[in-house]
Amino acid sequence: MLNQYYGDYLTVALFIAVGAILVGGAVGASKLLAPKNPGGFKDVAYESGIEPVGGGWNQSHIRYYIFALMFLIFDVEAVFIFPWAITLDAFQAAGRGVFILVEMFLFILILLSGLLYAIRKGVLKWE
Amino acid sequence: MNFWLELIIKLVAILGFVLTGALVVIYAELKAGSHMQGRIGPYYAGVRWGWAQPLADGLKFLQKEDLSPTGADRTIYGLAPYVVMMSTIAVFVVIPFGPDMVGRDLDLGIYFILAISSLSVLGILMAGWSSANKYSLMGGLRAAAQLIAYELPLVLAAAAVVVQAGTMSMNGIVLAQSETWFTVAGIDVAMPFLLKGQIISFIIFMIAVVAELSRIPFDMPIAESELTMGYLTEYSGIRFTMFFLGEYASMIAFSAIAATLFLGGYAAPGVPDGLANLVGPGVMLLKIALLVFVIIWIRWTWPRLREDQLQRLAWFWLIPIALANIAVVAIFKVVF
Numbered sequence: 463m464l465n466q467y468y469g470d471y472l473t474v475a476l477f478i479a480v481g482a483i484l485v486g487g488a489v490g491a492s493k494l495l496a497p498k499n500p501g502g503f504k505d506v507a508y509e510s511g512i513e514p515v516g517g518g519w520n521q522s523h524i525r526y527y528i529f530a531l532m533f534l535i536f537d538v539e540a541v542f543i544f545p546w547a548i549t550l551d552a553f554q555a556a557g558r559g560v561f562i563l564v565e566m567f568l569f570i571l572i573l574l575s576g577l578l579y580a581i582r583k584g585v586l587k588w589e
Numbered sequence: 590m591n592f593w594l595e596l597i598i599k600l601v602a603i604l605g606f607v608l609t610g611a612l613v614v615i616y617a618e619l620k621a622g623s624h625m626q627g628r629i630g631p632y633y634a635g636v637r638w639g640w641a642q643p644l645a646d647g648l649k650f651l652q653k654e655d656l657s658p659t660g661a662d663r664t665i666y667g668l669a670p671y672v673v674m675m676s677t678i679a680v681f682v683v684i685p686f687g688p689d690m691v692g693r694d695l696d697l698g699i700y701f702i703l704a705i706s707s708l709s710v711l712g713i714l715m716a717g718w719s720s721a722n723k724y725s726l727m728g729g730l731r732a733a734a735q736l737i738a739y740e741l742p743l744v745l746a747a748a749a750v751v752v753q754a755g756t757m758s759m760n761g762i763v764l765a766q767s768e769t770w771f772t773v774a775g776i777d778v779a780m781p782f783l784l785k786g787q788i789i790s791f792i793i794f795m796i797a798v799v800a801e802l803s804r805i806p807f808d809m810p811i812a813e814s815e816l817t818m819g820y821l822t823e824y825s826g827i828r829f830t831m832f833f834l835g836e837y838a839s840m841i842a843f844s845a846i847a848a849t850l851f852l853g854g855y856a857a858p859g860v861p862d863g864l865a866n867l868v869g870p871g872v873m874l875l876k877i878a879l880l881v882f883v884i885i886w887i888r889w890t891w892p893r894l895r896e897d898q899l900q901r902l903a904w905f906w907l908i909p910i911a912l913a914n915i916a917v918v919a920i921f922k923v924v925f
Contacts, residue, residue, distance in 0.1 A: 473596060473693040474682055474701075480600050481678035484608075485671045485831050488651070492827035495652050507658045507722040508822055518660060518721030526730050529900070533737040536908065540744040543915065544700055547752040550922065559923040566919065570912050577908065586904055588897030 528585050532577075539573050599692050603681045611837040615643040618837075618885050625889040653826035658721055661823065665719035670824075670831035672712030677835045679705045680842040683759050687855050687869030691760060698758040699751060702846055703744050706801075709839065710736045713810075716832070717820035728819025731896060732803060732810035738903035739800035739807070745911035746794040749918045750782055750850045763854035781853035786921065789914045791851045793907055795880075798843040799887055800903070802836060806891040809899055844880035845873070852876045 507514045546566050553562040580586070616631070619642060623630030635641025657666050683698050685691040695701050710733055717729015751757055754765040762782075769777040770785065783791050800807035811819035821832055848854060854876075855869030894902070 469592065470693055470695055473599075474679060474695075476596060476600060477603070477682045477692060478675045478679045480604055481675035482671050484604065484678070485674045488827050488831060489655070489667075492651050492653075492655055496654050496826060497652075498654060504656060505659045507660065507720070508817065509723065510817075514723075518658075518723060518726065519718075520723055520726060522726065522730050526734050529734045529738065532904075533741065536741045537737075537744070540741065540748060543745070543748045544751060544757065547748055547919075548755065548757065550752060550919065551755045554923055563919055563923050567916060570916065574909065574912060577904070581905070586897075586900060588900070 525585070525588075532580060532585070535576065536573065539569070542569070603678070603692060607678065607681060607838045607841070608834075610841045611834050612643045612647075614837045614840060614881055614885075615646075615833075616640060617881070618888075619643075621882070621885050622889045625886070647830060650826055650830040655826040655828060656823070658823045660721040662719040662721070665715050666823075667828075669712045669716035669719065670828050670835070672715060673709045673835045674831055674838075676705050676708035676712065677839045677842060680839070680846075684842070684845045684849065685760050685763060685855060685869075686873045687866040688760065689866055690855070690869055694758055694760045696758055698756075698760075699747050699762065699846070699850070700757050702759075703740075703747060706839070706842070707736070707740055709835070710740075713820055716824070720820070720823040722823050724817045724822045725820050728810045728816045728822070731816075732820055735803065735807065735810060735899060735903075736801060738900055739797045739907075742793050742903060742907035742911045743797035743801060745908065745915060746790040746797065747850060749790040749911070749915045750787060752915060752918050752922060753782060753785070753787065759849050759854070763849060763856055766853045767856040779853075779856070779858070781851060781856075783851040786918065787851055789910065790918075791847070793911050793914070794847055794851070795883070796902075796907065798847060799884060800899070801843065802840055802884070804840075804884065805888045806894045807899055808893055809896045812893060840881060840884060841877060844877045844884065847880055848873060848876035852880075 507518055509515070543566075546562070550559070550562065553559055616639075620630045620638075631639030631642035633639060634645045657663055680702050682692040683695050683701055685694065713732045713736070714729050717725045717727075717732065720726070750762065754762045756762060756765065766781045766785075767779045770780045771778055803810050810816070811821060816822070821829060824832060855865065855873045857868065857872040860868050860872070
């Protein structure tokens, strides 16, 4: 019937759909059961019981952006580590295990020096 | 069996497992936490031992008004719990409870889990941003920074297991752990990866799991004493329940992943191949329960880390150690 490839995608898609249906069903049931009395002060953003000062969208510290950048670099690295880990067996069988090992070490070392640079630059300092 | 019939049975089974599992874990947390602090915990609901407390909570949340603050971005605000729940349920596709008791044994396995589980960061960031509340925004940003920082040790610790197993399929990883490692007095001994040199990966993985769940000691994003409830401040009623349920569901999911990667998954010593599908789910549930208990135990006994300490732990210690760990595992694999 369905081949392996489409079966995989279909299963994942349906599981994700079930997650959405679960939330949708619960929210729908709540719509039926819960009271609805808008107005008053309950829709005002919570700020320790006083009226909120200014808007909700404030400026935030730049460090979060730098964390995101660093994450991107290391996550891409992790993406490369997985195929390497899978092919390790094949390379070893072909007698080139040490070669591929050294290749990966060079890659990891370059990235580690990147982390070291970021630390020396004070990216992770919190003041 | 018919593909569709099988798929529907699996969907219902997983959904039932996730929901009842989450309720059981919530109850376990209420009870275990109380006893660790010399209290009794829920007592009256359900006549004995307060077993119906999570159910009663859920029903009460269902009847509460679903508020959204003025000035909120309502579309995003409404969609955030969907994103969190969808990514959590999708993780269960590849978790094996037996050789055939698996949603779908994808070749990508653990890789798929790591990819899809990090989608929940998006949901949390959506929740924090769309609430138009200062606490929510700060909590959302902290959560995002924390989740991405601990995503890396999580991924790298899993990569070390993949290096040793030589496969990313979750079933393949379980099989790699039930292979005979050595033979003593004619008895074939198989070892889980935890005892085959992956102890450092396991510790890093569990620390990262606790951080990914934003639980104490890593609960800076929802630190009550300074951020009220972080990105959940404005959520009420059923949408809040969905976040709450999602948190406990992903606690089960991450425990199941750790059990599969490090504790041998559904495999147990002395189980004949013919019975693996029958006994497997029970073994797996036991291992999940053990890890869930450890996570609960950590929560009720540790103080909270400060935000900068939390970031330093990830970037200074866990990521370099995880990278070195991969190197050591690879050297052992190639050289010996």
